[in-house]
């Protein structure tokens with residue numbers, strides 16, 4: 001149930017602009033007949049024959065039972081893994097024939113990925129974890145990068161933790177730091193694997209608000225894999241997987 005005035009916030013999450021769902025008309029990531037099969041004596045199909053179009057400014061939740069292929073699909077959509085059959089089109093470009101360097105450049109500029117296990121670099125501070133991808137992308141002076149990183153951290157209520165290393169943070173702070181890093185290069189697509197998993201209500205609400213604000217204010221696309229019914233209910237579209245196949249794809 002979504003409050004009539006989302007700003008009133010009836011639950012842990014507030015949705016800023018639920019009715020602005022633009023549908024898939026401005027297609028950004030298109031999966032066509034995508035399967036991912038691990039070879040072996042008994043091949044394992046992670047996802048099977050997926051057709052999916054995700055457009056600009058959508059907030060999509062990928063749901064399904066454990067082992068249904070949600071993370072595998074997210075990795076494929078985020079160009080972190082390659083389909084065994086079928087193709088992924090990204091911004092109108094077929095990625096099948098791209099080399100790894102081109103894919104890496106696309107990821108660096110356009111995709112922010114929040115992993116299920118944060119994968120922050122343990123030997124660097126939180127601030128440096130944001131500055132590293134920024135410097136790899138380049139294009140602006142270090143002072144500007146620092147200001148931007150500081151603003152992202154402040155928006156996620158992490159301004160006091162910038163100089164800490166990941167092992168000095170709480171679980172919720174680490175999860176938020178991982179989201180901050182994913183946002184460092186202001187990606188067009190934010191793909192997050194269980195971004196609110198194991199978070200308390202307050203931390204989950206901070207994460208959700210940040211994701212929804214990016215979508216709303218900057219027309220970014222958000223795709224989350226989640227078991228969190230609260231988060232899934234507030235997405236504009238829910239794609240449900242069972243045994244690696246899409247069994248439901250519904251606008252909320």
Ligand SMILES: Nc1ncnc2c1ncn2[C@@H]1O[C@H](COP(=O)(O)OP(=O)(O)OP(=O)(O)O)[C@@H](O)[C@H]1O
Nearest residue numbers: 038044045046064065066067068069070071072073
């Ligand atoms: N490298 C791998 N080798 C063998 N099996 C794998 C591998 N990666 C994933 N799988 C299997 O593929 C299936 C899909 O995995 P995936 O992680 O995509 O599911 P999921 O829906 O995200 O699960 P969860 O909700 O538990 O995170 C699972 O049965 C998993 O055990």
